[in-house]
Amino acid sequence: MTSHHARTRRATEAEAGAWADVLVRYGLLHAALRAPNGRWLIQHSPHGITRVLDGPSSVFGLAARIQYRTRQEARTR
Numbered sequence: 001m002t003s004h005h006a007r008t009r010r011a012t013e014a015e016a017g018a019w020a021d022v023l024v025r026y027g028l029l030h031a032a033l034r035a036p037n038g039r040w041l042i043q044h045s046p047h048g049i050t051r052v053l054d055g056p057s058s059v060f061g062l063a064a065r066i067q068y069r070t071r072q073e074a075r076t077r
Helices: 013-025 056-075
Strands: 031-034 040-043 051-053
Touching: 013 031, 013 040, 013 056, 040 056, 051 056
Parallel strands: none
Antiparallel strands: 031 040, 040 051
16 A cells, blocks of 8 residues: 655644544444553454554554555445
């Protein structure tokens, strides 16, 4: 996957939180919760495995992968 727009600064907690909220709101994730240590706990489905992401940049990476997959699926329809 190639990025068309490279970020020039690190992702902030606020930006990661906004992306996490959007992913949950649109049903692309079941849950996303920021832990006190700055890591993120996410679940793709209600009974799925809880994954741990290392920080805001990992949330951005996850959002990018989900967007890429969603666009690929839309193209094959």
